[in-house]
Amino acid sequence: MELYDVYSLLKSLTCFPQRSYFQTLAVLLDDGIQYYEGGGRYEGGWRKDKRNGGGRMDYKDGSTYIGFWLDDGRSGIGKMWYADGSTYEGYWQNDKRHGYGILIT
Numbered sequence: 732m733e734l735y736d737v738y739s740l741l742k743s744l745t746c747f748p749q750r751s752y753f754q755t756l757a758v759l760l761d762d763g764i765q766y767y768e769g770g771g772r773y774e775g776g777w778r779k780d781k782r783n784g785g786g787r788m789d790y791k792d793g794s795t796y797i798g799f800w801l802d803d804g805r806s807g808i809g810k811m812w813y814a815d816g817s818t819y820e821g822y823w824q825n826d827k828r829h830g831y832g833i834l835i836t
Contacts, residue, residue, distance in 0.1 A: 767791070775800065790814075798823065 765773045765782075775786015782788075782800040789795050798809015804826030805811075811819045821832015828834075 761777045762775065763777050767773070770791025772789045773782055773786055775782065775788075776784025778784070781803040783802065784800060785798070786800055787795065787797045793814035795812045796805060796809055798805060798811075799807030801807065805823040806825070807823060808821070809823050813819075817834065817836040819828055819832055819834045821828060821834075822830040824830070
């Protein structure tokens, strides 16, 4: 999935009506792909060698997160598809679900 597709998906998330800042964010961050030892792959924004901005993380267990990152942690809005088939779409803070969101199991 190209970074453009990540931003398109973020814009389509159903519970977040205001997303006018995505294009500005893309200009401020470097884009790149990181493959992790033992599995996992991140594609998206980077700042000072940390995941920042919009991006997609495919985890070694088969889970996928598409959303925003801040200093290497999930932060802001995003959607997580868990390996067990459940999904969470909502807010994240300090790499954890936080605040408003929808969890479907």
